[in-house]
Amino acid sequence: MRIQKKMEDTPDETMPFGLLDLIPNGIVIIQPDYSISFWNACMAEWTGISAEEAKGTNLIERYPALTKPSVFDRISQLFEGGPAVLFSSSFHPHLVPCSFPNGGLRVEKISFIPLHHNNRMYALVLIEDVSDLTNQVKAYRDMKNVADNQLNDLKKARDAIYLANKKLNLLSSLTRHDINNQLTILIGYIELIRDTEGLDPTVRDYLDLEYQAAETIMNQIQFTRFYQDIGIKTAMWQDVTETIRAAVKPLALKGIDLTIDLPPLEVYADPLLQRVFYNLVENSIRHGERLSNVRFSSVEDDNGLSIIYEDDGVGVPYEVKEKIFRREFFKHTGFGLFLSSEILSITHISIRESGVPGTGARFEMLVPMGTWRMEEKST
């Protein structure tokens, strides 16, 4: 084979290829014998070979990688009337080696495209520099791999926490069961002693105090049963009206009117949301005294959406409006409002009491933007 020797078959000088010198990609036009008819300015810059030097020489003799059967056979099909042939950078990064000014090879994507001019067949060889794209994609892949690994680690940590929590809950459940058994025995004996005839009144008073203390312990133990479930299950979107209906079902609402005046609303909350609504209504029944109406409604403003719960009971005195959400206030609220506040706070929903004492209780649950949505009404 003649290496880089001028071909005798002169290129078709009438071909209007001058414009291709303006293209910022390497462009070479070859004849069916692979002799070079055109070599654009970009190729001259990338290879350091001038157009005059390149024209008439043989492309595959100049670049031996093109003679590999898996490459050459495909290119030759083009000259037999076949479609364009593509060589991706993944498989052939340097088929026609082109350098950067400071050394190093450009990563290339090459297309051989059939070209017909004046009843003669040519192939336009388009060489695209995809070095930047390649580097960017590789950097992206590296970043993604790091993120994947971190996500994997987080998943493992989450699974480990979930498992530990499950075990703690099991332990807590067994302990609670054992304590309840012992408390039942203790209360039983206290009752037996209290029923003893001729018991010293002072001792009886002490026994009453012991009985109360045992009952308080039982309530506290009962509270841990609910509290341990908070945050265990993933928060989810819940239809508020349906959740309220399910919450009040077990409650005796005899003589009390329930109004749910809500749009088709969903909130993103802990699965124990139902317990919150239960606690609010149960609290009204327990403490409302002259209760006849309870109502759920909503108000939307710039801060988000507030779900309002109101009753027409005696209301909450000003001095305890904040205290009712504290754990220590359990004697009055049976832990319900503390528990409710904790459940809601998992998805950043806040709760406050804003009613006027004497006219009824009013609880506002502020649901932040992004954690509520309304079902679109079909027209």
Place this chain on the structure above:
Amino acid sequence: MIEIDDQAIDAIREIVNIGVGRAAGQLQEMTGSHIRLQIPSIRIVPFDDITTVGNTIISGDTLSAVLLNFKGTFSGISAVMFPPESATALVMLLTGDIEKSPELDALRIEALKEVGNIIINAVMGSIANVLSEHLVYSIPTYYEGPMINLARLKRKTSHDECVLLARTNFLVEKLNIEGDILLILEIGSLDALVASIERVSA
């Protein structure tokens, strides 16, 4: 609905079979795995119905395809289509990339385009050679999305225009990579194709 006799269908099936057989050979060489080829199914259907007559690849939510338009004595579209998971698995296999959750990024799409180019060129080159027909081809393009959108994109005339759909399903055994080779032929070209086949057969 345009009728076409069984003899012509058989002739088209045979010519397509030669093309996809050669393409399967190329794919086998690339993957080093045996390629199981189905017998090409040949149907004449309204263009808008081509998504409903295929298998899960064509009717699926999304596919990765390399397409080539051709014009000449007969005109149409030649395509190789993969479910995205198969497309990714094939490119990963051929490039030797190892990644936990790979995706078809710009470089892998280019690699898939080359693979599709090899397969389609084998099919079309073979058909054109056997029939000694000169065809003019577009530059291969990549498409990702549902087939129905692709069909709409490529629709040239009316919705109910009939086309000849030749579909061959292939499976890269051991690697569970599947795909379809499709040849969608404009119905106006059918007579020319059949005539060409008859001429060669004679």
